Amino acid sequence: MSASFASALNAARDAAAAQHYPQGALYVVATPIGNLADITLRALHVLQLADTIACEDTRHTQALLRAYGIEKNGGQWLALHQHNEAEASLSVVERLRAGQRVAYASDAGTPGVSDPGARLVAAVHAAGLRAVPLPGASSVTSALSAAGAVAQSAEGFLFAGFLPTKSGERATAVQRLSVETRCVVLLEAPHRIAELALALAVLGDRQVTLARELTKQFEEIATQPARALPAWLAEGTQRCRGEFVVLLHPVQPTQDEGDSLRVLKLLMQELPLKSAVRLAAEITGASRNALYESALAFKQEGTEDA
Structure with a gap:
């Protein structure tokens, strides 16, 4: 256990143990997107309590739990990712019907948004079983909260996730989003962010926020016109590192x-x-x-x- 989290498990028990955690339920657990201190006390308690830990990458999640001093034996781990979600969901349902508490965690953030988990939860509901959300870290809401891109009088935001990787399809998607008046939330990997920036440059003066390495030591959040994005990224090689949340700010009204x-x-x-x-x-x-x-x-x- 990391010395920094030596008292976390006791705090989790004191704060969360009084709540009822039914057996035969799936617990959808949000995990940190970079900063280990962003785990919630309820998440720590449920991860200790769970009979099975289903997760996107067992090695990644095992290392995460060990940082908090939580150990599970080999039979308590179940890999569930985008390539086996349908099949692995059946195994989760079987364990739930046997009365187990199953916790599901993706590699980082809240499952079922841009990570696996949605098909799992749908399968659990279809079986007449319960899914319990344990809210926590999310790159989407973290970026939105720090960008000021959604005003109280605005009409919310659109989560578009990852755009197509092929240049033609990406350009078509950007053209479609160019007439979207709401704030648009995109996600992008570091090796494709430069290509996305070039595609978005056609939006001209529309304000865009790039948020990278959220919650980590080298977190960076910058807002500039879309046309300036390629030049901004080119100012330093470090600016293309880390996972990105990209926010297209709402289109300003054309009439007074x-x-x-x-x-x-x-x-x-x-x-x-x-x-x-x-x-x-x-x-x-x-x-x-x-x-x-x-x-x-x-x-x-x-x-x-x-």
Whole structure:
């Protein structure tokens, strides 16, 4: 056990042991994306409690657990990754039906987002069994929280994951995303980030945040126009190292607020409120949430005038 985590297991027991952890349930465990201190106390407790540890890479997860002082024997490990997820899911279901607690962890972060796990959880649900989430580290939400790319008045974000690796297909995907008004979250590997940057450069002045090595010693988060991405990456070889989260910031409205509100008022004269808001947002590029709030205010003003 790492000396830094010598007291972690006791803290996990004290903080989490009072909760009920039913047998015959799958526990979907988020693990650190780089910094070992980002493990949760509930995760540590469940990893100790689990009868089986299913994971993307048994060697990786075994090393992770040993860092916290958790040891499991050979029969308690089950490899479950993208190449065997369907078959291995059947084994998990069998163990759950036998009353085992099974914990599933991908190599880093929250399973089932861009890592394996979704098919496993679907199989567990199809068998009428329970899946229990243990939230924790996520590169997606970590990057979003530090980039300021999703304002409260915006319409959320789109998780697009990894774009196609072939240049033509990637260019088509970028063209499709160029008209997406919401923040777009992409993931990319270090050996392909330069190619992705070139593909995104066609977006011109659209702001893009690159977040690499999140939670690690050399974490770097930088925001610049899409056209500047290739040059920024070329400034140092270290800038192409590590896993990347790439955020395309929301497209700025092309019309001013007065124009969007005038369009909204005209549409409200002919359409139900929600339909008027949806069309006004599509026509003007303004935030649907902001237009909806304005529409409610207009409606209230009309009621008071009457």
